[in-house]
């Protein structure tokens with residue numbers, strides 16, 4: 304049986320990844336789920352994020368998906384390893400769950416000359432140390448500096464990314480990052496919400512600094528994965544269709560979500576049952 308590729312986020316952020324997937328791999332069908340009723344995940348405990356993410360993955364499997372992308376750094380940081388190592392082997396050994404941290408870590412080091420890398424993410428992603436751990440494998444020459452930006456997701460989710468509050472909190476966290484090392488020349492937006500504020504973030508960065516978002520990286524990595532895994536690719540339906548589900552109000556999801564996705568969307572509600 305063929306089914307869409309599942310794309311999961313705590314809320315709207317994963318739509319910035321789905322946008323690139325659709326652009327670069329338009330032939331596939333995608334099923335998006337935002338757990339808006341329980342977002343944000345960024346400040347929640349390891350166990351809570353793991354539990355919520357596992358429920359979402361089970362929901363995707365019930366819809367028939369064989370491949371699920373956790374398009375959320377926080378869920379990738381706190382739930383992916385457990386799901387891959389503890390749950391999948393007995394729950395669904397033929398299905399796959401992938402995240403966004405590894406593909407980003409594989410490429411990030413190649414952008415830097417100073418080998419001082421900056422990571423901006425949620426408190427959960429930063430505290431998990433997932434980026435320093437992954438980057439030590441793929442960019443062992445690099446020194447990694449992390450800064451949690453807990454106010455950015457609430458600002459973005461409330462449509463305040465262009466307001467004066469955003470100026471204050473963007474400057475605050477950028478200053479805190481560069482206080483750790485003025486030599487940082489590459490900064491990763493390690494939260495799928497942050498691309499909505501990328502212009503503002505760039506405007507507060509020193510001119511020589513490269514700002515990296517994840518959509519393009521994840522799409523290229525997925526293309527390679529599907530080429531290398533024909534047994535999974537065969538199970539992904541290819542009619543170019545998109546479906547959107549939220550655990551909260553679909554009307555709000557349609558309004559806010561289209562800002563992240565860059566075009567109008569029609570959403571349905573699910574309670575994950």
Ligand code: DGL
Pocket residue numbers: 312313314316317342343344345346374375376377378425428456493494495496
């Ligand atoms: N979009 C999620 C990420 O990439 C974070 C949003 C949240 O805190 O729920 O980390």
